[in-house]
Amino acid sequence: MNIPAAAHALAHDLLAFIDASPSPWHAVRTCEERLQAAGFSPLLETERWVLQPGGRHYVVRGGSSIIAFVVGTQSPAEAGLRLIGAHTDSPGLRIKPKPAEQVAGMVRLGVEVYGGPILATFADRDLSLAGRVNVKTAEGYESRLVRFNDTLLRLPNLAIHMNREVNESGLKFNKQTELPLLLGVADDSASESRFRQPIASALDVAPDDLLTWELNAYDTQKGTLWGVDREFIADSQLDNLASCHAALNALLAISNPAATALCAFFDHEEVGSESAAGAAGSFLHDVVARLAAGAGLDSEDQRRMLARSFFISADMAHAWHPNFPAAYEPCHHALVNAGPVIKSNANQRYSTTADTAARFMAICAKAGVPCQQYAHRTDLGCGSTIGPIVAARLGIASVDVGSPMWAMHSIRESAGVLDHSYMTAALTAALAE
Numbered sequence: 001m002n003i004p005a006a007a008h009a010l011a012h013d014l015l016a017f018i019d020a021s022p023s024p025w026h027a028v029r030t031c032e033e034r035l036q037a038a039g040f041s042p043l044l045e046t047e048r049w050v051l052q053p054g055g056r057h058y059v060v061r062g063g064s065s066i067i068a069f070v071v072g073t074q075s076p077a078e079a080g081l082r083l084i085g086a087h088t089d090s091p092g093l094r095i096k097p098k099p100a101e102q103v104a105g106m107v108r109l110g111v112e113v114y115g116g117p118i119l120a121t122f123a124d125r126d127l128s129l130a131g132r133v134n135v136k137t138a139e140g141y142e143s144r145l146v147r148f149n150d151t152l153l154r155l156p157n158l159a160i161h162m163n164r165e166v167n168e169s170g171l172k173f174n175k176q177t178e179l180p181l182l183l184g185v186a187d188d189s190a191s192e193s194r195f196r197q198p199i200a201s202a203l204d205v206a207p208d209d210l211l212t213w214e215l216n217a218y219d220t221q222k223g224t225l226w227g228v229d230r231e232f233i234a235d236s237q238l239d240n241l242a243s244c245h246a247a248l249n250a251l252l253a254i255s256n257p258a259a260t261a262l263c264a265f266f267d268h269e270e271v272g273s274e275s276a277a278g279a280a281g282s283f284l285h286d287v288v289a290r291l292a293a294g295a296g297l298d299s300e301d302q303r304r305m306l307a308r309s310f311f312i313s314a315d316m317a318h319a320w321h322p323n324f325p326a327a328y329e330p331c332h333h334a335l336v337n338a339g340p341v342i343k344s345n346a347n348q349r350y351s352t353t354a355d356t357a358a359r360f361m362a363i364c365a366k367a368g369v370p371c372q373q374y375a376h377r378t379d380l381g382c383g384s385t386i387g388p389i390v391a392a393r394l395g396i397a398s399v400d401v402g403s404p405m406w407a408m409h410s411i412r413e414s415a416g417v418l419d420h421s422y423m424t425a426a427l428t429a430a431l432a433e
């Protein structure tokens with residue numbers, strides 16, 4: 001198939017974005033760097049905000065959620081807000097607070113399962129550590145990002161000779177006993193110091209000055225384009241850094257919008273969003289309230305603002321897999337490289353309504369982008385997104401959309417090169433609507 005050079009270039013930029021973002025904290029840092037380069041200035045939640053039409057700003061909560069916006073030239077009471085939401089976190093393995101354990105001459109790290117990963121895909125991968133560490137300082141402590149480019153960790157499979165049924169019964173791991181990650185051969189030092197030493201060296205501090213950490217076991221293999229025309233993308237964390245990247249590029253592409261344009265990227269979506277920085281927390285509500293206050297809206301005009309607003313929950317969608325036709329609802333096959341998918345669920349696992357779906361279809365038409373509709377098989381449990389949470393909390397019209405992908409929650413997911421360009425164009429049109 002014919003893939004325009006611009007679509008390949010955008011896909012390569014997505015791979016660079018993901019490579020720079022091996023944890024939610026890194027993802028926020030990556031967004032900050034790109035926003036600053038485009039003239040967005042940081043706001044602090046602890047300070048008073050002064051907002052002017054045309055102002056370009058961003059604010060971070062908890063180090064792993066970020067909201068960026070361009071203040072519209074019209075009053076939000078008249079124009080409403082154009083909002084896009086996505087998430088910075090991905091399912092995987094997180095290192096425990098005191099992880100190092102010595103077992104029969106080996107040091108291994110205890111992990112917690114974060115969200116719902118396909119655990120078998122984490123075996124035999126080149127894993128390493130990325131996240132944030134709190135380091136003791138003269139004043140107390142400070143939070144630092146850390147990332148190892150070298151492969152430090154591995155979860156080797158059990159040989160088929162000891163797991164004879166693996167191809168018939170599937171690859172299964174006991175989460176407590178069989179998931180700890182191998183770090184190295186034990187030596188005379190305590191296993192705890194075998195874990196602390198490389199982190200301390202990377203941060204140039206003493207091992208005892210490492211206080212606490214939130215560390216992700218990430219895949220060091222870089223993303224790639226594949227397929228006979230390189231029409232597909234393979235990488236970790238496509239769910240949902242691909243949506244963050246598309247939304248961020250949409251925000252960077254618009255200038256002087258009439259309606260305030262805002263992107264919110266939340267942590268903790270994969271574990272239910274119930275946290276201070278998550279979509280069920282007050283972060284978006286607080287920022288919207290401050291936007292309204294900055295525009296001088298009274299409580300009546302604040303309600304008018306919300307009633308005129310539109311929220312797009314951008315999260316990945318399930319693509320039709322030709323090898324597993326029975327997994328899908330007939331007439332709802334979302335094809336890779338055939339455009340953004342509108343996700344509907346009568347039980348409100350997705351926030352889409354007939355009205356908001358029609359509105360997104362019109363946005364796609366305006367952007368010259370095809371779009372598709374998806375519904376899950378009736379006898380299978382459907383996933384959810386931040387869409388219903390934000391729609392309920394703010395009371396604004398909302399639609400759930402996403403680019404089609406294969407292997408959602410694998411450590412190595414796949415999606416379409418064209419779809420990423422289509423989604424970016426659709427979201428750009430939505431913010432300028």
Ligand code: CO
Binds near residue numbers: 240269315316
């Ligand atoms: Co997701």
